[in-house]
Amino acid sequence: MSINVSRHHATLVVDAAAGEARRRYITDTSGQEAVYITKLAEAEAYLAGIVDDEPTVAAGPYIVAEAAVRDITHRQQAELVTALAAQWNGVLGPAIEAARMAGKLAVEAAETIEAIEAARDAAVAALNAI
Numbered sequence: 001m002s003i004n005v006s007r008h009h010a011t012l013v014v015d016a017a018a019g020e021a022r023r024r025y026i027t028d029t030s031g032q033e034a035v036y037i038t039k040l041a042e043a044e045a046y047l048a049g050i051v052d053d054e055p056t057v058a059a060g061p062y063i064v065a066e067a068a069v070r071d072i073t074h075r076q077q078a079e080l081v082t083a084l085a086a087q088w089n090g091v092l093g094p095a096i097e098a099a100r101m102a103g104k105l106a107v108e109a110a111e112t113i114e115a116i117e118a119a120r121d122a123a124v125a126a127l128n129a130i
Contacts, residue, residue: 001113003112003113003116006113006116006117007107007108007110007116010107010116010117010119010120011104011107011108013120013124014100014103014104014107014120014123014124014127015100015104017100017103017124017127017128018096018097018099018100018127020127020128021096021099021127021128021130022093022096024130025092026088035062036085038060038062039060039062039063039066039081040081040082040085041060042059042060042061042062042063042078042081043060043077043078043079043081043082043085044078044082045057045060046059046060046063046074046075046078047075047078047079047082050075055074055075059074059078063077063078063081066081092130095130096127096130099123099126099127099130100123100127102123102126103119103120103122103123103124103126104123106119106122106123107119107120
């Protein structure tokens with residue numbers, strides 16, 4: 001295997017490991033990203049509309065539906081959605097992306113097939129640890 005083929009294969013492995021890391025925390029099915037974005041927008045709008053501890057806007061349909069299923073208030077559901085989004089966007093997502101990019105940069109900088117494989121393995125281990 002040539003060094004370029006090895007490098008290309010290693011970057012694919014690193015990207016796949018990042019995808020697996022993401023799937024440990026978010027649902028990765030068709031359309032789910034749009035649902036997450038809509039739920040967060042609904043939650044933020046609802047929470048922004050609370051004045052003097054009272055809602056001034058109606059909760060969106062995702063917030064209403066999930067609150068009913070969980071048997072919690074619309075406010076509790078909106079707070080849950082925003083807390084989960086903050087954890088994902090503020091901690092987990094960036095950590096996964098940083099490990100992915102560090103791994104790919106290490107693979108690109110490696111000068112031998114053995115070094116490429118070591119960089120790949122280190123990146124996969126880092127991603128598996130998240």
